[in-house]
Amino acid sequence: MSSLPEYEDYEKFVELQQNLYRARFSLKVVGFAYPSAVFLIHLPSTKDCILVDSGDPENITKLLKALSLHFETFSEYKLKYVAITHGHFDHTGALLKLLEDYEDIKFIIGEQEIPFVIHGKKYSEIKGDTITFQILKHFFAEGKPIGNEDKFIVIKEGEEHKFEFYNILRPIFTPGHTPGSLSYLHIPTNSILIGDLVFNVPLVPVFSMKSSISIPISTTSVSDSKISIKKICEMENEIKLVFPGHDLEKNGISIEEFKLFAQKNLN
Numbered sequence: 001m002s003s004l005p006e007y008e009d010y011e012k013f014v015e016l017q018q019n020l021y022r023a024r025f026s027l028k029v030v031g032f033a034y035p036s037a038v039f040l041i042h043l044p045s046t047k048d049c050i051l052v053d054s055g056d057p058e059n060i061t062k063l064l065k066a067l068s069l070h071f072e073t074f075s076e077y078k079l080k081y082v083a084i085t086h087g088h089f090d091h092t093g094a095l096l097k098l099l100e101d102y103e104d105i106k107f108i109i110g111e112q113e114i115p116f117v118i119h120g121k122k123y124s125e126i127k128g129d130t131i132t133f134q135i136l137k138h139f140f141a142e143g144k145p146i147g148n149e150d151k152f153i154v155i156k157e158g159e160e161h162k163f164e165f166y167n168i169l170r171p172i173f174t175p176g177h178t179p180g181s182l183s184y185l186h187i188p189t190n191s192i193l194i195g196d197l198v199f200n201v202p203l204v205p206v207f208s209m210k211s212s213i214s215i216p217i218s219t220t221s222v223s224d225s226k227i228s229i230k231k232i233c234e235m236e237n238e239i240k241l242v243f244p245g246h247d248l249e250k251n252g253i254s255i256e257e258f259k260l261f262a263q264k265n266l267n
């Protein structure tokens, strides 16, 4: 396992696929450092950009710096949307700060995440379907309520096409980790950004040198996650690469590898 600062995209945006960029930051949890990804999509036809997720609170300054460096290089582009996979702290950390620096941006969010992301309901208030979730849920860090309701474009199931750039970055409902988790399919490159539907990191980096894919312990509904994982497998004609929010690998997971993981874990 290479150390995070050795990543090509450590704290800066690097093109993974055409018009799909990623920066990874170091997320510290109980003394371990995990990679945490923020994606940036270029829309060449309109020169707009969509950011997918916004990292954890500790990395706000670093993310803003990476963004401003990126827009120095690509000065014809501007940030228009921040698409949120789910409301956990490590995906929503910079939202309020982004609103200060990029006043015109709007947030994209799944309908069932509204109570958590906008109004401050805690994920720990809901009942999970595993014993580990019930025991550990009070230790899972939650995002801060954002408010600013007028800044959100809410995606309802069956109305995903209402997102202006649906034909380029399609929201896909993949609940489980949280009730309204969204994945985003980058149609031109057949890449899907799945947030925390699965991790591609070892849970305890010290003991496991090889990265592994596991359904995260902080997942509210493992049964819903399994349905969502199946849904992704069934989109195999549209997907080549799967990019989890926490991923040690350089080029994500191929759909073939993802399907093997699903076969092993879904029964």
Ligand SMILES: [Zn+2]
Binding pocket: 088, 090, 091, 196, 245, 246
């Ligand atoms: Zn996460």
